[in-house]
Each structure stands twice: as C-alpha cells, then as structure tokens.
Amino acid sequence: MSTETATLATTKRKPTGRAGIVDGKLYLSQGIVRNLAPAHGNGGEFDSIPVIDLSAMISPNPDPIALEKLVAEIKDACMRVGFFVIKNHGIDWSIVEETFAALEEFFGLPMETKMLYHQSKSPSFMGYEEPYYTNVDRLKKGDLKESMTTAYDPWTDELGIGDEVPKLMIRENLWPNPKDAPKFRPAIEGYRAACLSLMRKLIKILALAMGEKETYFDKKITYPIAGIRALYYPPQTASPDEETGLGAHTDVQMMTMIAQNPYNAQSLQVLNAKGEWISPQLEPETFVVNLGDMVARLTNDTFVSTVHRVCNSGDNATGRYSIPFFFGLSNDELVSTLPQFITEEAPLNENYKDAVTGYEHYNKRMRIAHHDHPTADGKTSAALPYGMTKIDGVLVPGI
Incomplete structure (x- = not known):
C-alpha cells in the first residue's frame, strides 16, 4: 500500500492550483472541500x-x-472507509475478460479514429477523452489516461421502460464504428447488464444498512444511472508535479464498481484520515466498490464518499485497464437526507439543506470538471426543467 502524504499545499491560504490540505481541510479542484475525517463518526480511520x-x-x-452479518459488514465499510472489495459476487468473469479485450481493441486504434467519438461532440459528456484532456489536480500536463464513456440505454435493460423514459433523461452514446472496433459495443453492453444486475441486489443491502426496508430504493431506480467509463492508464514517466493518472476526487453517483487489469495493480489509491493513500489489495475475479456523493448526502456523511485518485507510477508500473461502472438513482429523483441521520450530535450538513435531483448534481459536477466542454459551467443551466421532478418515481407538482 502507498502511504504517501496527501499534503500538497500547506500555506494558510486556500490553494489556487493543485488539490491540497490547508488548515486541516482538503481542497479539491472541482470546488469540493472536505475534512480528512467527517465531523461525526469514525470515517477515514482505516x-x-x-x-x-x-x-x-x-x-x-x-x-x-449470514445475510444479517453481510449487512453489518457493509455498514461498517460504508461508515469507516467508503470503499470495499467484493468477492463471490456471482458475475461470470468471462464477461469481464471479454470487456478488457474490447478495451484493448478500442484504445489500440489510431488517435484520429478515436477522436471521431470525442466527448466534446456529446451534450451529455459521453464519448472519448484523449490523454491530458482532464486535469483534476491542475498539474502541468494533467491526467495521463484515455477514456471512453457510455451511458445506460433503457431499451437494452431487461427491466427498463424504453419509450416511457423522459427524453431528457436519455444520454446519447457515441459508439465506435463496428468496422473499427467490433468487440467494443457488445462487450460493454454485456458488462453493463452484469454490473446492473448485481447493483440492483447490492443497493437492497445498502438500504438495510441505512436502517430502511430493502425495497426503499426500488421506485427510485426505474431507469437508473448505469454508466461505464472504459479507461486505459499508460505508465507515468513524468514527475508527480507534471502528471497523474487521475487527480484526487470523489464520485458523483450512489456506488461505483471497478474491475481492473492487471488485477493486482496498485494504481488506485484511497485517502484516509491521516492523509495517507491506501491501495486496495485485489485477488483475481474481484471488484472494488466505493460510495459516491449521493450516498453521503442521503446519510449526512455518516456513510462516506471517500477521496481517491489513480497514480500509475513506480518501477514496476505497466499499462492499466479499468472499467468503472457508475450506479445511481433515476436522474429525475429528488434526493434528501434521511431523518435518522440528522441528530443533535450530527446536525445537517449545510450543503445538504436543499434537496437535489441526480440530474442537477451530476451536471453541476461535470460542468465544473470539463472546462472546455460546450456545456461547461456558466454556459448552460444544470437544473432540471420545472415539472419533471419525482419522489419514489412519481411526479411531484410544483417542483
């Protein structure tokens, strides 16, 4: 595991460049400010x-x-770490291997071919990103990665509702031409189906860990976020001041599920309360799962959305493929902090005072993170249009 300190700035002033720690608070470039440990509970102590x-x-x-024991283990991991590794998950690993083969096929294409599907051509942030397109930590070069992002398609979901999904909720994908990358779309859609099926089970366990009925989220995931970001991280050769794989950040949605190849790469790093970067220790055929900001909002930070990054460096670093699957509620579902997590000892986080839809939350984050995108912050509205907000999948008049 890596125990490099997270301290990147130690002056008394808020850092204006790289993410850094100032006066005990961690400042991230997407406008996120975090204490290393939450104000209540024991989050970060790992x-x-x-x-x-x-x-x-x-x-x-x-x-x-056994099920009661599993709920307790999930609850403990959510409160202390915000990350956990899952095994005996039931996913046929040949699906994952086929997806890694598809990633090699796509990322091996000439750059001019991949740029035909660039994210700048998508209003919903789908498509390809070339190396250094993002710069989360504001380094000289930026994030050394390639990515290809695709979104949930209600017509390929066996439980989806197709034409009933509001048009605004559908994110159009930029799939590569099958002549160039014949493996890519079938493999990605197969991987999405497998991950989505597992997440629909895991969110029931999460509900129980929150003190709710296992059916709590059922009507909130009618057409869930089920995005996949296919990633390739070349070995980093420049200094840490110039580039990283992916800068320090938190995830946007409910839960993220990650497979990586090679499985034992030590590139993913998770920040603990002591400012140390900890790498998950993966066995073959296991996934990493982490919580996103929407879970933190639901639980008033009792369940933690933990800062993490990717640093694919070191003497033994090789190219790393990663397939994070991002799972979230229906994008028009209104999210408020659950009352059992608001107490005298744990008052409501001021940032959670107003309920928010996944649509607004996601788009605000993306507009800040993608400065050059046509819909970047200040260029378009991130708000959900009036009359489209739902609670438990039912439209709420007047919102």
Whole structure:
C-alpha cells in the first residue's frame, strides 16, 4: 500500500492550483472541500480496504444470519472507509475478460479514429477523452489516461421502460464504428447488464444498512444511472508535479464498481484520515466498490464518499485497464437526507439543506470538471426543467 502524504499545499491560504490540505481541510479542484475525517463518526480511520463476501446476497435461499452479518459488514465499510472489495459476487468473469479485450481493441486504434467519438461532440459528456484532456489536480500536463464513456440505454435493460423514459433523461452514446472496433459495443453492453444486475441486489443491502426496508430504493431506480467509463492508464514517466493518472476526487453517483487489469495493480489509491493513500489489495475475479456523493448526502456523511485518485507510477508500473461502472438513482429523483441521520450530535450538513435531483448534481459536477466542454459551467443551466421532478418515481407538482 502507498502511504504517501496527501499534503500538497500547506500555506494558510486556500490553494489556487493543485488539490491540497490547508488548515486541516482538503481542497479539491472541482470546488469540493472536505475534512480528512467527517465531523461525526469514525470515517477515514482505516489502513486497509475491507474484503466482503457476497455469497449470502446472491444465494437463492440466503441464510438469515449470514445475510444479517453481510449487512453489518457493509455498514461498517460504508461508515469507516467508503470503499470495499467484493468477492463471490456471482458475475461470470468471462464477461469481464471479454470487456478488457474490447478495451484493448478500442484504445489500440489510431488517435484520429478515436477522436471521431470525442466527448466534446456529446451534450451529455459521453464519448472519448484523449490523454491530458482532464486535469483534476491542475498539474502541468494533467491526467495521463484515455477514456471512453457510455451511458445506460433503457431499451437494452431487461427491466427498463424504453419509450416511457423522459427524453431528457436519455444520454446519447457515441459508439465506435463496428468496422473499427467490433468487440467494443457488445462487450460493454454485456458488462453493463452484469454490473446492473448485481447493483440492483447490492443497493437492497445498502438500504438495510441505512436502517430502511430493502425495497426503499426500488421506485427510485426505474431507469437508473448505469454508466461505464472504459479507461486505459499508460505508465507515468513524468514527475508527480507534471502528471497523474487521475487527480484526487470523489464520485458523483450512489456506488461505483471497478474491475481492473492487471488485477493486482496498485494504481488506485484511497485517502484516509491521516492523509495517507491506501491501495486496495485485489485477488483475481474481484471488484472494488466505493460510495459516491449521493450516498453521503442521503446519510449526512455518516456513510462516506471517500477521496481517491489513480497514480500509475513506480518501477514496476505497466499499462492499466479499468472499467468503472457508475450506479445511481433515476436522474429525475429528488434526493434528501434521511431523518435518522440528522441528530443533535450530527446536525445537517449545510450543503445538504436543499434537496437535489441526480440530474442537477451530476451536471453541476461535470460542468465544473470539463472546462472546455460546450456545456461547461456558466454556459448552460444544470437544473432540471420545472415539472419533471419525482419522489419514489412519481411526479411531484410544483417542483
């Protein structure tokens, strides 16, 4: 594991460049300010990432005691770390291997071919990003990665509702021409279906860990966020002041699920309360799962959305492929902090005072992060149009 300090700025003034720690607070370039540990609870107090066995969840006849133990393990990981590794998850690993082969095929194409599908051509931030297109930590060069982002398609979801989904909720994909990358779309859609099926089970466990019924989220994920960002990280050769794989950040949605190749790469790093970067220790055929900002909002930061980054450097670094799957509620669903997480000891975070839809939350973050995009911050509205907001999947008049 890496124990490099996260301190990148130590002056008394707020840093204007790289992410950094000032007066005990961590400033990130997307406008996020975090204490290293939450104001309440014991979040951030970890020196390793827990490994959780999901056998009880995927069993057709789960043992009640085993299921209760799983809920407790998930709750502990969510409160202390915000990350955990899952094994015995039930996903056929050949699906993952086929997806990694598709990533090699696509990222091996000539740059001019990949640029035909560039994200700047998509109003919903789908498509390709070339190396250094993003610069999360404001380094000299930026983020050394290539990515190809695709969104949920309700017509390929066996539980989706197709034509009933509001048009504004549908993110149009920029798929590569099958003549150039014949493996890519079939593999990505197969991977999406497998991850989505698992996440629909895992969010029931998350609901129980929050003290809700396991059905709490059912009507809130009618047409969920189910995005995939296919990524390739070349080995970093420049100094840490010039580039990183992906700068320090938190994730936007409910949960992220990540497969990586090679499985034992130590590139993903998670920030603990002592300012140390901790790398998950993965076994073959396991995923990393982490919480996003929407879970933190729901639980008043009792469940933590933890800062993390990618640094694909070191003497033994090789190219790393990664397939994060981003899972969230229906984008028009209004999200408010659950009352059981607001107490005298843990007053409501001021940032959570106003309820927000996933649509608004996502688009605000993307507009800040993608400065040159045609819909960047200040150029267009991130708000959901009047009359489209739902609670439990039902339209609410007057919002």
